[in-house]
Amino acid sequence: MAKAKSIGGLIDSLYKAREQRIAAQREIDDMKVAERELQKRVMEELNKLGASKLSGSVATASIQWSTVPRVADWDKLYTYIHKNKAFYLLHQRIASKAWAEVVDTGKTVPGVEGVTVEELSLTKASKGK
Numbered sequence: 084m085a086k087a088k089s090i091g092g093l094i095d096s097l098y099k100a101r102e103q104r105i106a107a108q109r110e111i112d113d114m115k116v117a118e119r120e121l122q123k124r125v126m127e128e129l130n131k132l133g134a135s136k137l138s139g140s141v142a143t144a145s146i147q148w149s150t151v152p153r154v155a156d157w158d159k160l161y162t163y164i165h166k167n168k169a170f171y172l173l174h175q176r177i178a179s180k181a182w183a184e185v186v187d188t189g190k191t192v193p194g195v196e197g198v199t200v201e202e203l204s205l206t207k208a209s210k211g212k
Contacts, residue, residue, distance in 0.1 A: 100112035159194030
C-alpha cells in the first residue's frame with residue numbers, strides 16, 4: 084500500500100506541475116500577443132514619421148528590410164529543381180540563402196519571386212545617448 088501512495092503522490096505532483104506549466108504558457112502566450120501588438124505599433128509609428136530607426140531611453144528600434152523568396156508557381160519551381168538538380172533549394176520552403184545566391188549570379192528561379200519584408204530590430208540603447 085505504501086507504493087500506491089508514493090506513486091499517487093508522484094502522479095499528483097506531475098499533474099500540478101503540468102497545470103503550472105499550462106498556466107505559465109497561457110501567460111507567455113498573452114505576453115507574446117501584447118509584444119506583437121507593440122511591435123506592430125512601433126513599426127507603424129516609425130513608418131508614419133518616415134524614420135527607420137529611433138530610440139527610447141532603454142532601447143533602439145530599427146526597421147530592417149530583406150528580400151525573401153515566395154513561390155508563385157510550384158510546378159515551375161519543381162521543374163527547375165528537377166531539371167537542374169537544385170534540390171538544395173528545398174527545405175519545406177525555399178531556402179532563402181540558396182535562392183539569394185542564385186539570384187545574385189543574375190539568374191532567376193522560375194516560379195519564385197522576391198518579396199521585400201520588413202522586420203523590427205530591438206536592441207539596448209547605448210548609455211551615451
